Amino acid sequence: MALERAERILTQNTRTDEANLEGLGLTTIAPLLPLFAQMTRLRRLRLSRNALTSLPEDLSALRNLESLDLTGNPIAGLSSILSGLQCIPNLKHLNVDLPFESEEDEVIVTLSSLESFNGTSLTDADDDAPPASNATQTRSAIPQAWVNDAKPSQTHTTSVSAKTRWEESDTVQIQRLHQAVSSLSGRPVSKQEFDDYTRSVVGHLHSIVASEEDPLRREAEIYKSKKILFEYCFEEAVRAAQRADPALGQVLSLVQDSYSGLLNNYDRLVKNIVETKEKKIEAMRIDLQGAIQEIEGLMQQLEAKGAQGGDTASSARYDGERRKFTEEIGWLRTENEKLQTRIRQLELSRQGAPSASPSAGARALSAGTFGAQSTDRTGQSPARHAPPALGSKVLTLRQLRDTVEDIYASKSKYDIKCAETHLPRETMEQHMYTYLNQRYGLKHIILEWATAIIQGIKKFSAEDNDVAVFGKILRNEVDEEFRFVQRQLKETVHELLRVYVKGKKPLKGDEEIQQMVRKKVNGNILEEEWVDIVKYMYNNEDAVTIIMRIRDILKHQAQPRRTRRTAVPTTRSQAAKEEEPVLLSYNEFIRILLDFQLEGHERFLSRFVRVFKQHDTDRNGIVNEQEFRAILRSVDPAKSEEDVSALLDLIDPNNNQLINFSECVTFLSAELVKMMREEGV
Incomplete structure (x- = not known):
């Protein structure tokens, strides 16, 4: 039963970088090694609170593993796990309860790749930190791995580079902190609820960070998001403390409010500083624009005087002043552009914390x-x-x-x-x-x-x-890339019209041809012109359909004019005018072709849209890996698991679990064509 549960957990997402098999009652992990071998991205494995007494001697299936948690298992001794651990060359963090303290030193000496052991750093950066007592770790209600992961990062003590993106380690840190707090409180808190909240905060952070060019502002937004998530965990700790000791809970609540208020005040201070700078930059921008306008006015006056003629000395003086003003305008425009760029950055910095998203x-x-x-x-x-x-x-x-x-x-x-x-x-x-x-x-x-x-x-x-x-x-009824198809259609029609006019007027120059084309684009085109273009662009069946559609439209447009005719024309010129064909405007022609193209594309995607919406239950145009696999099975049941995984690596190489409708259409184009042919669309 324990192995079956573990297998289900691992097979749900073989592309994850962390697997949690805590508290399943496992007595061995040997049957799981083939699954581990498939999980090439696995970096962290949590096996605490099981019934493991030993590890397999060959753990090369976990060759990419960096962190292993074996705490809470009745390990028989170092000899029962050391051979297997030596097969994990990238192992950096190990947590395990050994029966003898002397064996811990042997682990540290034998596994030279370790950077931390039982929460104690083995690198030079933390040499001054006192080693943790193994007995204390065993008695602690919180596994030391959680405590170690919850420590704040110290990267900025030795480096001035800014943290410009939210990393997976940040999410793991928050999740483990929440798990640690939940284990203390004993309150049944939904892990899914917290994960959803975390994804919401991080998702909004991504939208802000991606549009922010200043690395320091990116780092500030990351810290804001961390603050929100830490407050969520702190509130859970306060509730746990209040149940054990109401007075302590009240004190912790005051501490939380004080720290939160302090950070909020600091954030407001920074924003006020930015707004003050923005006002100064805006004033400078207005002054620069005024200077540019004044100099341009002087240049116009100089040009007017130059046009009136004059002696050689005056002309030379005019040219010198004109060059000087031109150089000055160039410098002012450059400075103005710099200020405009800075203003745009300041406008972006007005984005609030993720919890106050206006969207x-x-x-x-x-x-x-x-x-x-x-x-x-x-x-x-x-x-x-x-x-x-x-x-x-x-x-x-x-x-x-x-x-x-x-x-x-x-x-x-x-x-x-x-x-x-x-x-x-x-x-x-x-x-x-x-x-x-x-x-x-x-x-x-x-x-x-x-x-x-x-x-x-x-x-x-x-x-x-x-x-x-x-x-x-x-x-999400057509894909985003279809707009480029429509744009290309407009350009193709314009070019074909130019070629047609050039063919009819071969002796005309390019400039004259362009003028004639421009006149037609802004007005009407002849039937022979649009018929020729349609026949060139489409196959016979589609061309006949489009031509009949255009003629029906022209017939409909001519109908009101016929109803206004008198019984007998009063003059021959009036009769001739009434017999003139109805011309087709160029814009109407383009609209008809675009509509025809859109209708065809909608027919092409119709079944896939239904399949996608069936699995996109929240109707947001985004699916995760499991939903994408289900969609692909509906579109092409013959796809093997290897083919599906290969497609996933292409469409979601970073395992973000956020695949949108347009990406599905783009990457499944061959499958959609096959499906269309099978249905005879």
């Missing part, structure tokens, strides 16, 4: 007004609220299109940063709020803009394909 309420609003329930980056749905009273901002189509393009551009840059920092990509919906947060900062403005964008999508989707595509990307 949570915005996403709750989106859930109620746009469709599927929105969620945060970690896959956890934010609490629902009644929508706050928002402004009546209404976006025109032009404003909405510009905003969508800005979001696209921001998303592309953000994806690059996420790839560089090994963070998971955001969905387009998540990034919309990230973009608004970075641009406006204030929660009520973010909500107002989000509402305006969503209402604009509802209003203009039927008449503008770009808006329709953006809305479908937000709802």
Whole structure:
């Protein structure tokens, strides 16, 4: 029974770097070695509080292991475990209860790779620290490994480099601290609840750190997140103390409030310093802009005088002054750009702590007004609220299109940063709020803009394909990369029109051809032109469909004009005018092609969208490894476990467990084509 439970735990995630097999009643781990051999990323193994008396002599399956916890096991003696431990070349941290104290020295001497033993550091950095007593460790209610992991990092005592990203060791530290506190309190606290809370805090931290260029500000955000999680654990410790000694619990509660208030006051002080600097920089920026405008005005005056002519001396003086002003403007523009960059960084620094994320309420609003329930980056749905009273901002189509393009551009840059920092990509919906947060900062403005964008999508989707595509990307109905397909289509049509015009007017120069193309793009195109383009771009079946669709539209547009005709035309010119064909505007032609392309892509993805939403139970457009495996089994049941693992290594190389819809479509393109062919779509 114990081995079966252990096997289930290990097979749930063979790509993890930590395995917890504590308290299962294991008497041997030999049957588990084949599973350990498959877990090439395993770095930490916890086997405490089992019934192990020895270890297998060959533990080379755990060759990448760095930390091993064997405390609380009735180990018979050093000889029963030493051979196996010597097969783990990377072992750095070992915790084990041995029957004789003399055997501990032999462990330290034999295993030269160890950096800590039973919580005592063996490196030079902690030579002054007193060694821990083995008897004390055995009696302690908290395993020493937890205490050791909960110690604050001392990296900054010897280095000035900033900690710029949240690491796995930080998560492990928090989890072990919470486990230690929970073991003291005896209160049944849901580990899943705490893990979800941790993921929520860390997920929001990732979104802030990825957009922050200043490494010191990144480190500050990391410490803020740690503070929030430490406070969660401290509150649990206070509750445990209150049950044992109410007076002690009250004192600890006061200590917690004092420290929390002190840190909050320090954070406000730093923000006030930043705001003061920002005001000074803004004043300097205004002065620089004024100077630039003044110098440009003087240059215009000089140019006007130069244009009027004059003697050679005046011309030379004019040229000298003009060069001097040009150089000065160049310097001022450079300084202005530097100040603008600094201002943007200061605006980013206004981001609050993760617990005060403005996107949570915005996403709750989106859930109620746009469709599927929105969620945060970690896959956890934010609490629902009644929508706050928002402004009546209404976006025109032009404003909405510009905003969508800005979001696209921001998303592309953000994806690059996420790839560089090994963070998971955001969905387009998540990034919309990230973009608004970075641009406006204030929660009520973010909500107002989000509402305006969503209402604009509802209003203009039927008449503008770009808006329709953006809305479908937000709802995870088409993948993000499809917008590049639509962009390429527009460029291809424009180029084909240029080639067509050039073919009809071979004697015209390039500039004249460009003018003619520009006139058509801003106006109408002839039937022979759009028919030729359609036949060139599409196969016969699709070309016939598009041509018939365009002619139906033109027929519909011509209908009102026919109803206005009189019984008998009064003049021959009027009759000829009425017989003129209805021209097709270039913009309408592009919209028809884009709509046709979108409809085809939606048909292509239709089954996969249903499969994805079936497994994406929280409707946030993100799945974990287990959900991805289930999706892949539905799409291609013939896939072997090796093929699935290989795909996972490609789509989620950093094991973030956050795989979004667009990534699935991109990496499963071959499987989706195969599925489409089988269905005859």
